[in-house]
Amino acid sequence: MIYHFHTDAGQSVVRIEGEAFRHLIKARRSDIGDTLTLRNKAELSSYTYRIETIVRDEATASLVERLPEPSASTRALHLGWCIIDPKNIEKMLPQLVELGVETITFLTCDRTQRNFRLELSRWERIIDASMQQCGRTASMKLIEGKKVSDFLTANPHALILDFAPTPLDSTQISTTQTFLIGCEGGFSPNEQALFDPAKVRRLDTAHVLRSETAAVAIASLALL
Template sequence: MIFIYEQSASQEHFTIKGELHKYLVKVRRHKEGDTLFMRRKETPKMLYTYKIVSVDPRVLEVALVSEEVNEQKAKQELHIGWCVIDPKSVEKVLPSLNEIGVAKITFIYCDRSQKNFKSDFKRYERILEASNQQCGRTTFMEFETAKNIKEFVQKHPETKVFDFCENILEDKAEFSTILIGCEGGFSNEEKSYLESLEVFRLNTPLVLRSESAALAVASKILL
């Protein structure tokens, strides 16, 4: 864990109890004199350094050592327009997309999306909170929805499209907005609408699942 989200961070002294105490002492094996890094979700750029001054069976006391502006994020921003798939599949890859540095995901109800799938943004945010603490990222990924591909493209005309074609995505490509289809790809009507946009694929003969494509494309562009 790189840092801890703690509401009391910024105070000169405070105590830690409950589950966080148990995690720090029983799991992480922290002891008196150790250093902890903390942030507040309301001001995530501020990094607070604390020293553990005492460890009791149920209470851990910490004292502020220093504070500084310390922002950690990807060098460039990537917005994924992702046609809706099973939220369980999204949840499995969300921490990895967060670590890679994806800035925003818009979930789009395309022709082949199952309309009964609903994205639980609150749950996604809890997943990202844990991921940020593990990878050190200080920004939170944003989420939106779009009722169809046309609405998304009209709002983001710079969109590039991931699909089967002859155009291979080059190394060090600099795209800001990527459209990725759901299982089964785009419908014929959607393909016709997307003809005016730049379409690319990855350099592989294998068929990728939607979530695998999201990870691979994000890695190619951001890492």
């Protein structure tokens, strides 16, 4: 874990209790004199603290220094992602956080199963845990969108990943800010009728990728 969220990070003295105490003190076997890195969600800065006291299930730590601002991702990558099984989305979230995806807009496509429900509150907690593990400070935003047509209207320069004859080229990968990814089975004919053929591409592979694999693949190509 690179840092730990703490609501009082930035104060001269902080109390460590509850879940933070169990993780930072007990599980990691931290002791008096050891240092911790804490961060307040309200800002990007992280702070180094030194443990001063440990009494039963509570510790206190004093501020040592404010750490330099971390470097952000070089690109603000936005994925429009047609909703698939929420369990599969959930498995991919830590990877997308680590890669540096800025925003995911979830869309109800024609082939999205109607019984799927987004668990945004749960996913936000997963994102927080992943951020603390990888050191990312700017949270990945999750947006519950509507239809493909609405997304394309709001993002007219988006490239669509579909079963297309033309693969993405290196220039498109390096310059495109927004990609649209279909659900299992791809886009319906009605949705494909909305697409500008010049903006429909495929990943350069001979294999058919699952929707979640395509999401991680395009994020990796664009951001690494």
